[in-house]
C-alpha cells in the first residue's frame with residue numbers, strides 16, 4: 001500500500017501548516033497555528049506536558065479530529081479532504097486502550113488485518129508472530145477483558161503493525177510499560193525505523209524523546225516552541241551548561257535570592273522553580289556562558305540572603321533543562 | 334487493490350466481527366429478544382381466551398403485532414445497545430473507524446447487522462407462536478412474500494431508529510431516554526389492536542400514524558391474518574404502509590448516519 005508515496009520519493013511523510021484545532025465550547029485553541037514536517041523514515045517526537053495538544057495533533061493526522069483551520073498532509077494526501085486515502089498508510093497506538101473487548105487477543109489482530117484487506121493466511125501468520133515477539137503468545141486465546149494495562153499496550157502495538165503501515169503514530173507509548181518492556185519497545189521502534197517506517201511519537205518522557213528521536217518538537221499550550229534535533233535543542237542553552245542551586249529557607253526570600261543571582265557577573269538568566277509540597281525548598285537555574293566562575297559567587301549570594309544551600313550542581317543540558325529554559329516550568333509537574 | 338474493493342472488504346470483515354461477537358452471546362441475544370413476546374403470546378393468546386376474557390381469535394390477531402414489535406425492538410437494540418459500548422469511554426469502535434472504509438459505511442454496517450438480528454428474532458416468533466397458541470395459531474400462507482417483505486422492512490425501521498437513538502442520546506441518559514421513547518413507541522404502535530378498531534378514539538387513531546411501528550404492525554396483519562368468516566381484516570392500505578415505511582427509513586438513515594459521523598469525529 002505504498003504506491004502513493006513511492007511515486008513521490010522525496011515527499012515528506014507529514015506536512016502540517018498553520019494547523020488550528022478549537023474544540024466546540026472551548027475558550028482556547030487546543031492546537032494553535034502549528035507547522036512542521038516529518039521526513040520519510042524519520043522518528044519524530046512531540047514532547048510536551050499534559051494538555052499541550054499532543055493527542056489532538058495526532059487526532060488530526062489520523063483522521064479523527066477535524067481541523068478548524070490549516071492543513072495536514074500525510075503520505076502525500078490531505079487528511080481532512082481525503083481521509084480514506086490516508087487510512088491504509090497509517091496506524092495508531094492510542095494513549096488509552098481502545099481494544100475491542102468483544103474479541104479474544106488473537107482475534108484483535110486477525111480482525112484488524114481483515115479490516116485492512118490482509119489475506120487470511122498472511123494475517124494469521126503475522127498475528128502469531130507478533131504475539132510471540134511481544135510475549136503474549138501463551139495467552140492469545142484469552143478475552144481482551146482479562147489483559148492488564150501493559151499487556152493491552154503491547155497488544156495495541158502489535159495491532160498497529162498488522163497492516164504494515166508507512167507512518168506509525170504512537171501516543172505516549174511507554175506510559176504503561178515496565179522498564180524491560182519499555183526498552184524492548186524502544187528497540188522495536190528503532191527496528192521499524194531501520195526498515196523505513198516513519199514514526200511519530202508523542203511523549204512527556206524526556207529520556208525517551210532524547211534516546212529515540214531524530215527530531216523533537218517541544219509543544220506547550222497548543223504551540224510548538226522549537227523543533228530541532230536533540231543536540232540542536234540542547235545548544236539553545238547558551239554556554240552549554242546550567243548551574244543548579246537548591247536553596248532552603250523561608251519562601252519569602254525566593255525573589256530576593258533570584259534577583260541577587262541574576263545580578264551576578266556572567267549570568268544571563270535565572271529561572272526559579274519552587275516545590276509545591278515543600279515551599280522552603282527553592283530551586284534556581286543559572287544560565288551563563290561558563291558555569292565554573294559563577295559557582296562561588298552564586299553560593300555566596302544564597303548564603304548572604306539568609307538561606308541554606310542544599311545542593312549545587314553543574315549540569316549538562318538535558319531536554320528537561322531545555323524545556324524549563326523555554327517555558328519556565330517543569331515538565332514533570 | 335482499488336479503494337472501493339478495499340472498502341468492501343473492510344465492510345465484510347466488520348460484519349464478520351459482529352457475527353463473531355454476537356455468536357458468542359447467542360443465548361443472551363435470544364433471551365433479550367424473546368422472553369417478552371413469549372409471555373405476551375402466552376398471556377394474551379392462551380390465558381385470556383381460556384378464561385374467556387378475550388375471544389378465541391385474539392391469539393392470531395395478536396401474532397402479527399408481536400412479530401412486528403419483536404423485529405423492530407430487536408433490531409433497534411441490536412444497534413443502540415452495541416453503540417453504547419462502541420462509543421463509550423474506551424471507544425472500542427476506533428479500530429473499525431480507522432479501517433479503509435468511509436465512516437458512513439461503519440454506520441451502515443451497524444444498521445445491516447441490527448436488521449439481521451431483527452429478522453432472526455421476528456422469524457423465531459412463528460414457530461414459537463405455533464407452539465404456544467396451538468390450535469389458535471393461524472397465519473395465511475398465500476402472502477409469504479409479503480410477510481418476508483414486511484419482516485425485512487420492519488427490521489430496517491428498527492435498526493435505523495437504533496442508530497439514530499444510539500448516536501443522538503448521550504451515554505449517561507441512555508436508560509432514561511429508552512424509557513421515555515420506548516414506552517410510547519410500544520403503546521402507540523397498534524401492536525395489540527388493529528388500527529381500524531381505534532375509530533371511536535379518532536385523535537388517538539391519528540396520533541398512532543406518527544409511529545412507524547403502526548405501519549409495521551398493520552402491514553404484518555395484512556400479510557398474516559387469515560379471513561375471519563370470509564371477511565378480510567380491515568388494515569391500512571398497503572401502498573400507504575410501504576410509502577410511510579420507506580420514507581421513515583430514508584429520513585432516519587440520513588439523520589442517523591450524519592449523527593453517527595458527528596459522534597465519532599471531533
Ligand SMILES: Nc1ncnc2c1ncn2[C@@H]1O[C@H](COP(=O)(O)OP(=O)(O)OP(=O)(O)O)[C@@H](O)[C@H]1O
Pocket residue numbers: 023024026030048049050051052053054055056057095204599
Ligand atoms: N474532545 C475534546 N473536547 C474538548 N476539549 C478537548 C477535547 N480533547 C482535548 N481537549 C482539550 O484540548 C487540550 C489539548 O488536549 P490534548 O489531549 O491534545 O493534550 P495532550 O498533549 O495529549 O495531553 P496529555 O499529555 O495529558 O495526554 C486540553 O486543554 C484538553 O482539555
Ligand SMILES: [Mg+2]
Pocket residue numbers: 054055056095171
Ligand atoms: Mg494525550
